[in-house]
Amino acid sequence: MAKKMKINDVIELLKDADVEALEGVTFEGDIELEIDETAAGIDSLFAYTMGQETAKIGLYLLNLARSVGYPVDQIAGMPAQPLAPSVPKLSKLIESKFSVGTNDEWKTQIQEVTLGATSSDGGTRGHTITLGGEKALPYYFDAPMPNRNYVTIDVFDMPIGMAKAVKSNYEDVMEDPGEWAKKVVKEFNADLVTIHLISTDPLLNDTPAVEASKTVEEVLQAVDVPIVIGGSGNPEKDPLVLERAAEVAEGERCLLASASLNLDYERIAAAANKYGHVVLSWTQLEINAQKELNRKLMKQCGVDRDRIIVDPTTAALGYGLDYAYSNMERIRLAGLIGDEELNFPMSSGTTNAWGAREAWMVSSPLKEDSDWGPREYRGPIWEIVTGLTLALGGNDLFMMMHPGAVKVLKEITQTLFGSIKTDEIDLSNWVAEVVA
């Protein structure tokens, strides 16, 4: 009762039938499809061997059988009894080539923005740093990334409370912002220094703007890297403080942190224009607010495109990093496909990671948790993972605090950027070779 058919016969048989591929049916071993003629009313038994053609025909046959009401799925689910013994059907691999295209939607370059000015440009910095310029998501193969990521380390104009693991690095310099700045550049390899004028906060020392600006001069003299100048975050006083600081740092092309929608951003923009600085455009996890502020800075305040960096807000790992990451990724993607209100380099207050209790607390406040282990190892990795995630979302500049975290973040971002060469290693037997 067995009848053999050639493949061509089957194709001929099926060509007028409305057949479709069948997902979800798996053929294992050699195909030998058996259709009981008494049950199905089909007077054929097909047996085929070998290869892809067979599988396809099997699918067609199943569909054909289904179309006449045969309980196909029972066949497909039948025990393997009619299958041939398990011998590999392939005597050799089916050689294939992999290829994938590049993204042709990314037509707009991210703005390049330079921080710092050397003597040839009217400043006193030893070198400048250029951020942005990407034509693809970070480290993607679609287009080379023109500038690497940079790290600016935080320096404060007064001693502040900080996690123990961070503080132990700065105890000797906390009273002296100049020395502090030197230390982060010389010992911790900071690309830039951020001087936070937090003592100007009316709720802290209420240091007058004029006096605070002296700290800026001090830092400019102590180090020759480009600098970032931060206020206290007080929306009434920051415009005053940053204006005065901008004046004493005239021509140094500093980054003024920050202009935001809830303070007098026009004054900060005007100070940047007048004294030759760059504006940090800060919004809170809201892409439309970021567009609005950037638009106002450009159209209303006349800030040139090469003087804007955006800070869309960094939330720590476990405390909203999902929003911060997707917000940055959306901003970068929008920029790449042509939104000229969003194609600016980005900056992250990565230091915010230290607000996470996992970074600093001695142990978990919840008795149900597994042991959190020593906190001195938890903090830096929290800062690293927070920063690294945002690097993958398109962030260019990282404001950080822990020297160990800075080192590791630089290592991974520069590896993905392509500037770290090492000896090649052979993975082919890693399973046995990993010794740990």
Add this chain to the structure above:
Amino acid sequence: MKVNSPLQVYKYLPQTNCGECGEATCMAFASHLLDRSNKIEDCPPILDGKYKKKYLELSELLASEIREVIAGVGETAVKIGGDDVLYRHQLTFFDPTVLAYDVSDTMSEEELVGRVKKISEFKKFYVGAFLKVDMVAVRSTSNDPSKFKAAVKKVTETTTLPLILCSFNPEVLAAGLEVCADRKPILYAATKENWQQVSELALEHKTPVVLFSPGDLDELKTLAVSFKEIGINDIILDPGTYPRGEQLKTTFENFLKLRRAGIKEGQKDIAYPIMATPITSWMVNEDPVTASYWETVLASVFTVKYGDMMIMHSIEPYALLPEVHIRSTIFTDPRTPVRVDPGVYEVGSPTKDSPVIITTNFALTYYTVESDISSNDINCYLATVDTDGIGVQASVAGGQLTAAKIKETFDNAGFDFKEKTSHNTVILPGMAARLQGDVEDTTGLNVKIGPPDSGRIFGWMETNWPPK
């Protein structure tokens, strides 16, 4: 997924609005199939014979772009892959990266059992649930089938978590399968050298199998196409995770290429889950803290960018905590609301002497504070201020948390301090200390400054409550 509107899906449904799926209408069910909060199998009628054709067609239309592979059995089974988009904001990422931690067959039994227990028992509370890790990878460092078999057996006796059997020697893998095939382990790995024997094992035992081709995507695709041909569909791709230098950069690019080919270009013959092996950090770093840190760095990179499963070694808390948190970060559904409704909530059974604590309506903040309070059995009122879903520190800086907003919260909730409390006092978060004066003036209440982190409320209460 080949469909994108509920109407397209609706055409394949019975259109009877019978409600058996739990939705009011077939259209509502259709939209839940699209966002993958329901499965087709939740519709009993469509499983009936007369809809069979539509059922199968719809199954194909709704299938994820990246194949979903299931390993393990029962409650601890894991789903790997299953993604439909390249960026999480486009929908959400499905099937969180499966995290596996290794043991080896040359470890002492004591060390092996100790590690397996730590892996199985690890938990970290987060927003109403515990974050955990998923699998145990058993590595054959002995290359001895009997030793491997014994180690695998010991692991299965110690945990219900699913296993990855790791060896490039098919005899070793076969020995491991003898004692755990019923647990549906993953075979690691088939290579261009051992593919014939490993494919036989995968077919015989119906286990998922990893194809390993370090640094060579042509060879990886060759293996994938060949395995598919043999009839193996539960495939996971390992393009090799080189731990440093230009090889690591290439590794990163390979992950991007594979996923782009699978999702954007619809290349079905390569649209499988991808796995990473951050454990290779231990091949290039001698100091254990450095090795563990770098391993976590690699794990983070490949959690963010397309790793569906990965094997690590370090089970130190400073590795596990960031690893489970970055996974939760990337795989949290961005469609879930950011905010909770503002209002005054009771935690436990507050009395007139219980404190009134202020926080924001950012969901993460709210759930963190709420769990800190309830975990320590503190009875209180928790006033949740509408800060547009922004956390405490940021909303103080951004002006969303103000004295006026705090007053409004109590007014809208009809919360009368004279009636509900004996102390006329609110507790501001430590991060909002600068609002103290304003809140006192605006509300006429006494204001106390709580700790900067709600994890410390319990300790703070001991010295600061009741107010003097």
